[in-house]
Amino acid sequence: MTRLTDHLLVLSFDCLSSLDLPMLETLPHFQELLDKAAICRQVETIYPSVTYPCHTSIVTGNFPNRHGVVTNTLLQPNRPSPDWYWHRRHIKGTTLYDEAKQAGLSTAALLWPVTAKAKIDYHMPEIFANRPWHHQIAVSFMNGSKRYQLEMNRKFGHQRKGIAQPELDDFVTASTVHTIQTKKPNLMLVHLVDLDTQRHHHGFSSEEAHAAIQRHDRRLGEILSALKESGIYEQTTIVALGDHSSLDHSRAVKLNVLLKESGLIQLNGRGMVKDWQAYCKSNDGSAYIYVKDEQAKDRVRALLHSLVVNEDNGIEFVLEGPEAGLRGADEQAAFMVEARRGFYFTEHVDGEPIDVIIAEDVAAGKYTHASHGYSPGKEEYSTVFMATGKGIRQNVEIEHMRLVDEGPTFARLLGLDLGKTDGKVVEGILKSK
Structure with missing residues (x-):
């Protein structure tokens, strides 16, 4: 050529x-x-x-x-x-x-x-x-x-x-x-x-x-x-x-907190993940949810669809793994979730499921003021x-x-x-x- x-x-x-x-x-x-x-x-x-x-x-x-x-x-x-x-x-x-x-x-x-x-x-x-x-x-x-x-x-x-x-x-x-x-x-x-x-x-x-x-x-x-x-x-x-x-955001969505509260993530005495059946892997503006078995997958599906109906939970849409694959993302994930404008996902397992981002947390490296990872749409x-x-x-x-x-x-x-x-x-x- x-x-x-x-x-x-x-x-x-x-x-x-x-x-x-x-x-x-x-x-x-x-x-x-x-x-x-x-x-x-x-x-x-x-x-x-x-x-x-x-x-x-x-x-x-x-x-x-x-x-x-x-x-x-x-x-x-x-x-x-x-x-x-x-x-x-x-x-x-x-x-x-x-x-x-x-x-x-x-x-x-x-x-x-x-x-x-x-x-x-x-x-x-x-x-x-x-x-x-x-x-x-x-x-x-x-x-x-x-x-x-x-x-x-x-x-x-x-x-x-x-x-x-x-x-x-x-x-x-x-x-x-x-x-x-x-x-x-x-x-x-x-x-x-x-x-x-x-x-x-x-x-x-x-x-x-x-x-x-x-x-x-x-x-x-x-x-x-x-x-x-x-x-x-x-x-x-x-x-x-x-x-x-x-995109700028003002709220951090911590799905792992909800997975922990559902018994799908277990922590050790230092507050770190010891074991998990489902885990939210953040891409900032989107996130993958990985699971270890079908029972966990069914529980996570029910949780996500209960969250997406309320805009205040910060989830714009939920994709099953094969649907994510059609968009070029990882079809090996059980689910992929997209954040609404003003929200992004983190992998924190502590605190409330949704945090309001303040300047002190950004300065400390806990959160950011803007992120990417969102859908091209x-x-x-x-x-x-x-x-x-x-x-x-x-x-x-x-x-x-x-x-x-x-x-x-x-x-x-x-x-x-x-x-x-x-x-x-x-x-x-x-x-x-």
């Missing part, structure tokens, strides 16, 4: 929403990107719309139930901090970076989710120390390119403060600039999280979120300058995209896609596309094939060779 570009740079601005476009159009470096870009203002995300499944869908072209990364974190009810789907081994089938590597193209990935231990040439994985005896830098080194990460930390490590934002994205941007200048990879995947962090902590339209978008504009400018200075700007396709949007909940450069038609607007269409489109640009995917190539933005 013919390659349409020499270099593909994908910049994922986590939590970038369609509603952000008016602001982006006023910022100098996003203006430069948009000036001749192919754009889709309404990109349909996946279900559940959380970061790890989203980024896996981007590089596979498949929905979560097919690629296997069905949520952010593993089902580990007994752990206070469950592990995430950090590793490449969790993905079923091939990925864009696998196919690029096999075709002899050079690859780079900086904090791209679900890539730990992947075969990527210049690789800084998104993974964090999740045990008291782990050290962040050591964990990163063991799961990515050791020499490359050592060089990036030696040069730019002074800019970061662990995994805190906005310092982490500044470190990633400096590493991206250096990698462009010195490595010139054919495929580069970069994940920036500042905006998502600020929206969780402060709310969708907060001053902190707007400041993060302005910082992203500066970061984009540094990356565009690096492409020009390195002499590969004209040979590069530049893509800026979001993975999901976000929610109003004003789409994300965006912008592409410019080699292989891309200028000033084209696509009315609608899906997150799963991005991977096949990227593969076509690089002359690769992801095989049979849920998504399809967005032909309308591509130049013919």
